[in-house]
Amino acid sequence: MTHKIRVGLVGYGKAGKAVANILGTDPHFDLRWIARRSANAEPQMHPDTDIPIISIEQQSFDELFDRHPVDTIVDFSTPETLHAYGEALRKRGIMLVSAISAYSEDDLVYARSLGRDTRVMCSPNITLGINFLIVAAKLLRKAAPFADVEIVEQHFRDKPEISGTARKIAETLEVDAEQITSLRFGGIVGHHEVIFGFPHQTVRLIHDSIRREAFGTGAAFALEQLANCDNGFYTFEDLLMRVMRAELAGIP
Numbered sequence: 001m002t003h004k005i006r007v008g009l010v011g012y013g014k015a016g017k018a019v020a021n022i023l024g025t026d027p028h029f030d031l032r033w034i035a036r037r038s039a040n041a042e043p044q045m046h047p048d049t050d051i052p053i054i055s056i057e058q059q060s061f062d063e064l065f066d067r068h069p070v071d072t073i074v075d076f077s078t079p080e081t082l083h084a085y086g087e088a089l090r091k092r093g094i095m096l097v098s099a100i101s102a103y104s105e106d107d108l109v110y111a112r113s114l115g116r117d118t119r120v121m122c123s124p125n126i127t128l129g130i131n132f133l134i135v136a137a138k139l140l141r142k143a144a145p146f147a148d149v150e151i152v153e154q155h156f157r158d159k160p161e162i163s164g165t166a167r168k169i170a171e172t173l174e175v176d177a178e179q180i181t182s183l184r185f186g187g188i189v190g191h192h193e194v195i196f197g198f199p200h201q202t203v204r205l206i207h208d209s210i211r212r213e214a215f216g217t218g219a220a221f222a223l224e225q226l227a228n229c230d231n232g233f234y235t236f237e238d239l240l241m242r243v244m245r246a247e248l249a250g251i252p
Ligand SMILES: NC(=O)c1ccc[n+]([C@@H]2O[C@H](COP(=O)([O-])OP(=O)(O)OC[C@H]3O[C@@H](n4cnc5c(N)ncnc54)[C@H](OP(=O)(O)O)[C@@H]3O)[C@@H](O)[C@H]2O)c1
Pocket: 010, 011, 012, 013, 014, 015, 016, 035, 036, 037, 038, 039, 056, 075, 076, 077, 078, 079, 080, 081, 084, 099, 100, 101, 102, 123, 124, 125, 126, 127, 215
């Protein structure tokens, strides 16, 4: 695609608002509309822009896509919404970048089926930084399987469960979940650290989340990469690995 990628953002909650701040100001994208579930008293435009906020209770996704065509949608709503727009996407070949963290197995089977007719990326963790950390940690683990691995995660005082991202890192590196240390204090947004203990050196890979806008940066990366892919189902890691392979092969 050489023109600006026309985007429809689905979901305007805590994450969606931050993502709109990024996609609405990035010159590579034309954020055409934002869809949320209900109409409410808030302004019907994203602040300081003319990007309309549309209630999906008042029109179907089919109507929305016909009235306001887009090349892609970015989903920060709920797992169920996939089924409300899936066939409308499939019919028009509209791309999908979905950040939904809690898809069921059935939802994922359905999302994969959309990949037969269009380009789909689903990522339960859409920050560029965490995905880069995971890929880098995986490579180091491969190069140095003898090094001790410890995972430290820190979050705000009231987060009850062990971070899903820390579990994913442990799973990817094939280390026991017992190697995760969780610290809870203050208002930390999200800190993940993978420590490789060698006999004569220590390597620490650290990611700190600062603001939810990081989800928008990840979505922007995914959109640009996915626009150059064939139809199919991708993960964030697939897209990141494409960039790394091209870089390693010396292809611009
Ligand atoms: N992958 C990642 O790294 C990542 C990061 C952050 C969040 N997420 C995911 O993003 C989603 C949203 O998180 P959040 O914290 O922003 O939640 P939230 O504050 O509850 O916002 C949810 C939004 O979805 C909208 N919505 C619900 N059903 C819809 C439908 N059928 N059509 C259109 N919009 C609909 C809601 O509309 P109303 O405003 O009208 O209620 C609301 O704006 C969650 O699934 C979360 O797991 C993923």
